[in-house]
Amino acid sequence: MKPVSNASKDTQKRILDIAEQLLLTRGFNAFSYQHISSALGVRNAAVHYHFPRKTDLGVALVQRYRRRFARFMEAHASLDPLQQLEGYFELTDAYFQQDEQICPSGILTTEYHTLPEEIQLEANAFITEMRDWAKTIARRGRDERVMTYPGTPEAMGEVMFAALQGGLQLARIDAGILDTIKQQIRDLLKVEKS
Amino acid sequence: MKPVSNASKDTQKRILDIAEQLLLTRGFNAFSYQHISSALGVRNAAVHYHFPRKTDLGVALVQRYRRRFARFMEAHASLDPLQQLEGYFELTDAYFQQDEQICPSGILTTEYHTLPEEIQLEANAFITEMRDWAKTIARRGRDERVMTYPGTPEAMGEVMFAALQGGLQLARIDAGILDTIKQQIRDLLKVEKS
């Protein structure tokens, strides 16, 4: 149990918060330690003190997403599939409403070939977890006879996830597209908006 | 009508070809004039001679996409909707098979907030054209009674386009996802693979 001061923990969290905002609006390659340090009111080297290399910061960001998404799944585990679907939609909306952020998986896959391997590995795990959650909703929806669709739950989950990822990006061009896609997914699953 | 030498036209085309490859694999912010000039075997300033600012190069790239996509639509205009759908799928496949490239609209929307306004405007127009084509396929498919789906053709087109855009990106994590999504779209439209 190593003691970490409150100041350190707080600064570290604030760095992650600022970096997250920059990641989801500008992408990993288009933000610098300067952006973070000036937003935080400290010097460049202070950021390097907490996250020596930018790769460390990237890995920490994705790991935090994974912990957060694990808590999200846990909180929604006992809900029925229709509520889980709406919860998934709300998560998507929440991104866009905050500075037109997009889903982290969209950033990570688009910039994939330019990312350090350590971040790629975390991204793989994170995205697999998100895709699996979409598939789980589709599977439970069919098992509990509240969703009706052709094909396998796996395929339906992939389409739902891919459409929301793409939809979030396209919403930057046309904000209305996100609602259209959410409603069409409901229609394709033959469910009513709850 | 200003005369342009063959050498110039050729170099200009080769710059665009290299830049396109870099754009679709690395993104606009993650490639430089150095990347292009070294791949082309010329000096940095030679690229600036043809495209003074990087913005000029970006605009030229998107405009070329638009011309190319216009020709694509013209070539497929007289086909039946099922063939148009498969043509759309083939276009998607072609991107991925070439160095895991993704759809330009995925790059442009993901990096949107970091792009110069001139490129944003071209991107808006290009993406609108691609989305409209997807909607046209969905509309004609229903009108000619070869596709069956809930919701409006507009909504179905948006979901198809967004799912393919997201699917291309996710294919970098799991190559199989693209085929899964294509087949699920066929199933959702109640059409057979042609």
Add this chain to the structure above:
DNA sequence: ATCACTCTACTTACTGGTTAGTAAGGTGTC
């Protein structure tokens, strides 16, 4: 209680590399 010491969380000051972009000069072709 106070001096000596240690540690955290920074700062200042820097390096070497990369970036887009430019100015001026050269060379071959019509």
Add this chain to the structure above:
DNA sequence: GACACCTTACTAACCAGTAAGTAGAGTGAT
């Protein structure tokens, strides 16, 4: 000799990352 198409040589800004120093808070011995 005019022009297209390049080159060499450069600038200023930015990038990630580092080395060395410091202020202040806490600790421990006397």
